[in-house]
Amino acid sequence: MYQHVKIPSDGEKIRISTDGLLAVPDNPIVPFIEGDGIGIDITPVMKKVVDAAVEKAYGGKRKISWMEIYAGEKATQVYGSDVWLPDETLQAAKEFVVSIKGPLTTPVGGGIRSINVALRQQLDLYICLRPVRYFSGVPSPVKSPEKTDMVIFRENSEDIYAGIEWEAESESAKKVIDFLVKDMGVTSIRFPQTSGIGIKPVSREGTERFVRKAIQYAIDNQRKSLTLVHKGNIMKFTEGAFKKWSYAVAANEFGAELLDGGPWMKLPQEKGGIIIKDVIADAFLQQILLRPEEYDVVATLNLNGDYISDALAAQVGGIGIAPGANLSDSVAIFEATHGTAPKYAGKDQVNPGSIILSAEMMLRHMGWVEAADMIIRAMEATIQHKIVTYDFARLMPGAQQVSCSAFGNAMIKYLS
Numbered sequence: 001m002y003q004h005v006k007i008p009s010d011g012e013k014i015r016i017s018t019d020g021l022l023a024v025p026d027n028p029i030v031p032f033i034e035g036d037g038i039g040i041d042i043t044p045v046m047k048k049v050v051d052a053a054v055e056k057a058y059g060g061k062r063k064i065s066w067m068e069i070y071a072g073e074k075a076t077q078v079y080g081s082d083v084w085l086p087d088e089t090l091q092a093a094k095e096f097v098v099s100i101k102g103p104l105t106t107p108v109g110g111g112i113r114s115i116n117v118a119l120r121q122q123l124d125l126y127i128c129l130r131p132v133r134y135f136s137g138v139p140s141p142v143k144s145p146e147k148t149d150m151v152i153f154r155e156n157s158e159d160i161y162a163g164i165e166w167e168a169e170s171e172s173a174k175k176v177i178d179f180l181v182k183d184m185g186v187t188s189i190r191f192p193q194t195s196g197i198g199i200k201p202v203s204r205e206g207t208e209r210f211v212r213k214a215i216q217y218a219i220d221n222q223r224k225s226l227t228l229v230h231k232g233n234i235m236k237f238t239e240g241a242f243k244k245w246s247y248a249v250a251a252n253e254f255g256a257e258l259l260d261g262g263p264w265m266k267l268p269q270e271k272g273g274i275i276i277k278d279v280i281a282d283a284f285l286q287q288i289l290l291r292p293e294e295y296d297v298v299a300t301l302n303l304n305g306d307y308i309s310d311a312l313a314a315q316v317g318g319i320g321i322a323p324g325a326n327l328s329d330s331v332a333i334f335e336a337t338h339g340t341a342p343k344y345a346g347k348d349q350v351n352p353g354s355i356i357l358s359a360e361m362m363l364r365h366m367g368w369v370e371a372a373d374m375i376i377r378a379m380e381a382t383i384q385h386k387i388v389t390y391d392f393a394r395l396m397p398g399a400q401q402v403s404c405s406a407f408g409n410a411m412i413k414y415l416s
Ligand SMILES: NC(=O)C1=CN([C@@H]2O[C@H](COP(=O)(O)OP(=O)(O)OC[C@H]3O[C@@H](n4cnc5c(N)ncnc54)[C@H](OP(=O)(O)O)[C@@H]3O)[C@@H](O)[C@H]2O)C=CC1
Pocket: 038, 102, 103, 104, 105, 106, 116, 319, 320, 335, 336, 337, 338, 339, 340, 341, 342, 350, 351, 352, 353, 354, 391
C-alpha cells in the first residue's frame, strides 16, 4: 500500500523472471522522480519524447504508464518538511524494477548528505554506468571529439562516498584521532587538534562484484579494453587493492593471462581478447585529452568516477548530453550525470539531452531497442540541423538556439 504514490490502473509491473532476465509487459508502469531545479524543465520533455518514440516504434502496441514517485524538494511538499527520501519511494523503485529520475539537490543542513547517494546506497545500486560518445556536430573543446568513445563503470556504493566523516574539533573527531594516535600508532596527522576525519572503505567483495559486471559488459558489447583507473600508488590498501582484486577477477573468473609479463592482462580469444589494463588517475586525466582512442571501458572507484564523468562529458560537448544508469543486480534507476543547475530552474532553457539519453538507455535495458534507436537517430538529426539549446548554441556559429521544450519537439519531429 502506498500513501501518496498513485499506481496507474492501466499498466503492469516489470518483473524479474527466475532466470534473472527482465519480463517487460507491453504497458509497463515506470516510476519517475521529477527532480529539483531544472528537473521541472527536463523531465516532462523526456517523457514526451519517450512516449512519441514508443508510439512511433510500436504503432500503439506498447506504451509506458508513468507513475510519479517523490524525492528531494517535492517529497518535502508531499510528505512533510523533513522527508527528503520517503520509504515508499525506495519501495516503489524496488517493486517496479526500472525507474528514471531527474537531478536532486543536496539539502542544506538536513540529515541526508546527498539524496542521490542515499538512493544508490539504500537500493545497493552499486554500478553507475555512464557511456560517453560523440554526436556529430556538437561543439567540443577538443580537436577530435569523435575519438572519445568510452563507457565509465563507477563503483557506486563504497569509497569516501560512504559518508563516514567527522567534523574538525567535534568530540567524535577527537575520539577517532585519539584512537588513531594512541592505539594505532599514527604519527602523520599534521594538525590533530583541528583535523576533520573521513574514512574510505573499499572492500574485496564490493570490488569483485563490480568489476565482474564491468568485464562482462566489455565482453557482451565487444569492447577492446577495460582500464582500471586508480590512485593505488598513494592509497595502497583501498585504490591499490581495487586494482589487485580486479586483476584477480579477470584471471580467476575470466581466464585472463598476463600480457608481456604483466601487470596488464588479456582475456582469452573466445571472450573477445579484451585487454585489461590499469592507469593511475592523474595520468589518466591527461591521457584522455591526449590519446582518448586508447581507452574504452573504464572501471574506477566512486570519487574518481565522479570526476571522470564530468571531465569526459566535457570532451564530447558537456554535461548537457551525458546520460547514466544506476544498477544493482535487480533494480535500475536511470539519471543524467548533471545536477539541478538551480540558476536555470523553471526557465525552459537547459539541454534535456542528458535525461533523454538516459531514457534511451532505459528503453534499451527494457529490450525496447527500436524506440531506443529512434531516439539516437532523432538526437543526431536535431543536432545535424543545428537546432540546439543555449549550451551548444554559444559555441556553435549559425545554430538555431531553442528552448528545452522546443528541442524536445524538434527531436519528436525527427523520430524515424
Ligand atoms: N545526480 C544528481 O542528482 C546530481 C545532483 N547534483 C546537485 O545539483 C546541485 C547543483 O550542482 P552544480 O555543482 O551546480 O552542478 P550542475 O550539474 O547542476 O550544474 C553545473 C553547470 O553545468 C551546466 N549544466 C548542468 N546541467 C545542464 C543541462 N541540462 N544543460 C546545459 N547545461 C547544464 C550548467 O553550466 P553553465 O552555467 O555553464 O551553463 C550548470 O551551471 C547541487 O545540489 C548538487 O549536489 C550534482 C550532480 C549530480
